[in-house]
Amino acid sequence: MMNGVVLRSTGSWYDVQASDGQVWACRPAGKLRLKGYRSTNPVAVGDWVTFESTEDGAGTITRIAPRKNCIVRKSVNLSHESHVVAANLDRAFLVVTAASPRTSTGFMDRFLVTAEAYGIPTTLVLNKIDLLDAAGIEWAAGLQEVYSDAGYGWVEVSAHTGKGMDDLEKQLAGGIHLLSGHSGVGKSTLANRLVPGLDAKTAEVSESHSKGKHTTTFAEMHALPRGGYLVDTPGIKGFGLVTLERDTLHHHFPEFFRRLPECKFHNCIHHKEPGCAVHEAMKAGEVAHSRHANYLEMLSEFDGGPYRDALYR
Ligand SMILES: Nc1nc2c(ncn2[C@@H]2O[C@H](COP(=O)(O)OP(=O)(O)OP(=O)(O)O)[C@@H](O)[C@H]2O)c(=O)[nH]1
């Protein structure tokens, strides 16, 4: 019996890296499934598994360790089934760009809320800084302030010129790190820079739509030279709001949560209540209007029924 971590899945086979570093091609034992999950794939990238070697030199996965967390995509056809993209993440790096494609703060905030809710710390990575014009530089400076104030890490890089890459590398020591973001923001290009010898497929953003081409289609995990792992994932189009609750949504905005004790009402949701400390902080320029506007937008969605998607434990 051996223990290892799942690096990638190719159809019904899984590449599992054993604790001695060797990679085994494994198949799951029949009916293997973690309790409480209804997903199209029983085993996911980042899962810690136990396996036995078989006579043909492959392996059979006999046990999946309970997951610390996971990122999930709803499958397109089977509305009740979902696909576990990756499990056991120590940090997510949300890659954003000013143009080709432009990442909206609405998208960033939805990602951050979901990641918060499931305990995945997130750092924002602004890529393609080589392409920033004056307006882009201003946009980036504004966002850096907003997200630093909220309590998130912010790194600026160019996967093309290499600028800022040491900064990013320093944050990748140990653990399982996820690269996420829209298609075309440069996740695979960044992975190619960070993982020596990696030659992940990348593709130019379509000129007419300024959108990525969904080049990466499966999550794949790579060992980093200084230890730890990096998961390159397919681009996200957008997502709903998990099994979040309307009345606790605001808990997942760290800068709102910190101010809750100063609100007049202990159950303030920072909407229209009098004596709201979040509104006061906004007036004083300490909480970003964009964060609050995006929060209200999400809040309004709950009135149309509960959403579930994207990330869950
Ligand atoms: N100018 C510039 N282009 C970049 C940079 N990083 C990536 N690109 C380009 O952006 C395009 C998309 O890069 P990918 O790495 O394929 O993007 P991705 O996020 O992996 O996209 P999906 O796999 O579709 O989700 C490619 O043409 C890259 O060469 C950068 O720092 N500067």
Ligand SMILES: [Mg+2]
């Ligand atoms: Mg890619």
Ligand SMILES: [Zn+2]
């Ligand atoms: Zn309040």
